[in-house]
Amino acid sequence: MKKTLISxxxxxxxxxxxQTNRFTYELQYRENASQQYTTTxxxxxxxxxxxxxxxxxxxxxxxxxKKTNQPTSRYSTKTDQVVERKPGSFKNSxxxxxxxxxxxxxxxxMKWLITQETKEYNGYKLQKATTDFGGRNxxxxxxxxxxxxxxxxxxxxxxxxxxxxxxxxxxxxYKLINNEKFNTNYDTKDFVETHYGKPAIPITNxxxxxxxxxxxxxPTRIFSEKIKAGEKQTFKNESIExxxxxxxxxxxxxxxxxxRYIYIEKDKKPEFN
Numbered sequence: 103m104k105k106t107l108i109s110x111x112x113x114x115x116x117x118x119x120x121q122t123n124r125f126t127y128e129l130q131y132r133e134n135a136s137q138q139y140t141t142t143x144x145x146x147x148x149x150x151x152x153x154x155x156x157x158x159x160x161x162x163x164x165x166x167x168k169k170t171n172q173p174t175s176r177y178s179t180k181t182d183q184v185v186e187r188k189p190g191s192f193k194n195s196x197x198x199x200x201x202x203x204x205x206x207x208x209x210x211x212m213k214w215l216i217t218q219e220t221k222e223y224n225g226y227k228l229q230k231a232t233t234d235f236g237g238r239n240x241x242x243x244x245x246x247x248x249x250x251x252x253x254x255x256x257x258x259x260x261x262x263x264x265x266x267x268x269x270x271x272x273x274x275x276y277k278l279i280n281n282e283k284f285n286t287n288y289d290t291k292d293f294v295e296t297h298y299g300k301p302a303i304p305i306t307n308x309x310x311x312x313x314x315x316x317x318x319x320x321p322t323r324i325f326s327e328k329i330k331a332g333e334k335q336t337f338k339n340e341s342i343e344x345x346x347x348x349x350x351x352x353x354x355x356x357x358x359x360x361x362r363y364i365y366i367e368k369d370k371k372p373e374f375n
Contacts, residue, residue, distance in 0.1 A: 122288040151188070184198070212259055214260055235257070
């Protein structure tokens with residue numbers, strides 16, 4: 103990985119008009135220390151006109167769909183960490199999938215404290231920086247050898263690429279594990295800018311939380327409409343064919359809504375009654 107990253111660093115300030123530099127991170131996340139980690143992979147795509155961060159599985163499924171020339175596979179994020187921004191900007195478009203598809207515009211400028219602490223990682227000398235964001239304290243390890251001021255999710259603004267990022271409680275841990283370069287801009291319009299053709303609805307975080315809480319109060323509404331229209335619904339491999347059967351699943355649906363995401367920005371998390 104080191105040799106490739108160094109070559110990227112040499113021309114990171116003068117990307118060609120049409121290319122993507124992709125950095126893949128392993129993400130481990132959990133609600134709290136009493137739970138097991140969920141592990142997934144995330145892509146950071148750096149293009150001349152945009153920076154995008156999203157679940158790697160989106161790109162994997164998209165490749166399958168393109169080979170069959172039809173949407174045979176779809177993926178819904180469990181991370182709630184799909185974002186897009188302009189290079190050098192802290193203003194993010196935060197895409198959020200919860201039955202419908204939404205986009206929340208956020209301003210996420212971070213104040214970093216760069217320390218003198220260093221460590222080695224895969225042949226790179228990394229330097230430590232800290233910040234407070236989303237109701238959590240964060241430690242980032244970045245490399246001055248890679249002149250790209252970006253990192254996972256909304257984290258950016260250090261004088262080098264972030265290789266490792268973790269919150270103080272170690273409930274979210276990111277590690278850079280791979281990178282590759284595409285000669286053209288990698289097309290994400292089917293799973294970032296839209297959700298398989300479903301356009302993103304602009305919304306504020308407060309209104310998005312209200313939408314989730316309304317679903318929580320009446321979780322059977324969306325599914326009952328589909329059942330009345332003649333569509334069968336399945337929960338945990340059990341077929342639900344009537345509204346009466348569906349109503350018996352209310353508590354299970356509410357638990358699913360509450361546990362759908364582990365909120366990285368816990369100060370933006372909805373509060374359920």
